[in-house]
Amino acid sequence: MIRSIIRVQLRILRADPWFLLIMFLMPLVVMPLLKKSMGLALADGGYENATGAEQVVPGQTVLFGFFIAGTVGFSIFREHGWKTWDRLRASAASPATLLAGFAIPWIVIHVIWQAGLFIIGGLWLGLRLNGGSPFALLLTLLAYSVCLVSIILLATTSFRTVQQLSALQNVGAMVFSGLGGAIVPVEQLPGWAQAVAPATPAYWTMKAHQSILLDGAGLGDVLPSLGVLFGMSVVFIVLAVRRFRLDETKEFFA
């Protein structure tokens, strides 16, 4: 049954892939614009040989990743707009199956989307692992995807209107990514921002990425960051499941 729900989500995406394509192109437009200045910022932090790709590729991926993850919430709200939600509820699918059916395809898509940006970042902007572990990098991509999707699930189960979700998606992307060091390195942020940065998933994701890309870190080195990301995910998912009420009315675009 969960496979059927996932298949439908993917078919709906295939019918209109433009959002995903645009969200793939947008960071690629921004990355080269900021690469040089981010190289200087990293040099200022002691990485004289950094090209800037080590900040701009993961940073823009973290920033735009929030928009991709938001699609999980939109796809749930959309069921209300299409009046198919009651049909799902009246089916034999359990609430957990429904949540997983919406979340799993977007976690996979999110990881692939991030990996695609890193690969193009390598081919086009000269991003190198510099001895860092590719496996650790892949796990960091996964941890960030899971964490973002779980935040969006919690928001979706808590919000009544799609406009509220949209606001979180836009403001959250800028604030969380900005505070987390995705736009500029954390070291360049004001003191108060550096103090609150660890509260954001972006901070731990950027910390893991920079350890791998700048310091050549292995899996063991990034485990604390991954632990925080997966820990946050568990908290968000537990809260989302507790908040999840199938019979709650949700308003899609009026």
Added chain:
Amino acid sequence: MLSVRRVHKSYGDLVALAGIDLEVSAGSIVSMLGRNGAGKSTLLSIIAGLKTPDSGNVCVAGLDVHTNHRAVTQMLGVAPQETGIYKPLTVEQNLRFFGELAGLSTSDAKRRAAEVAEQFSLAAMNNRRASTLSGGEARRLHTACALVHEPQLLLLDEPTVGADIETRNEIIDTVTRLAANGTAVVYTTHYLPEVERLGGQIAIVESGQILAIGTHEALVNKYSTHGLRVRFEGDLIAALPGVDVRPGPSDDAVVDLTTMADLMNRLGSQASQVTAVERISADLETVFLAVTNSSIEDES
């Protein structure tokens, strides 16, 4: 197949259902007739497990809907009032998905999707996206999605709203055929001719209660008012001593006489004061008005 016992449901001060009892056996159709807000859709939502009653219980095949939701849903086919289909998916993909969601295997869902598409004249548009369907075609698909898994109990909430005559006929024919093959059907509608065509039991719902239930013939015999509806310039009660004269639904009176000739004879010289007279027919609308003492918006 379906047993509804003393079901109450309120939304704040608004009483949606005030102690509904209903029994529907396998192979029978119960058409629920009532105005908007009478409680029909709330009742269907509770039977489908989409809403929880404040009190009372609903059992399908002996299983309580709310404590055995998963087992019951596989026996239920539900087509809610508003058209709910995946517009980016094709007709076939919609049908197969809802079949699989009801527990069918991929191959069974494919086979049943083809059969149901044929039943609802959707086979020719199997590969068309639902977004390209007309309103009537979308409505047919919406209803067909509820049938893919061959449910034992079918709940259809105003399935013909917005549908053209052809679509209405197809839906009604399919429903009657399913009932003949053993499916229990609960069908809500505003359209009186549909109810007459469906046959089976008719439940008249008003203010969250079933005010009357029975076959068309039984209801007409029990509730239909026989007589004449008369407009008269003057005091009709005084002009017809010994005849039962009651106020009518508008500015007229209902007289317990069967023929116009009898009315005119009894009125004698006052017959010229009659401005309009109409024989009251024994039909479902009359029954509905008699039971609910109100008017129904005839959308047909």
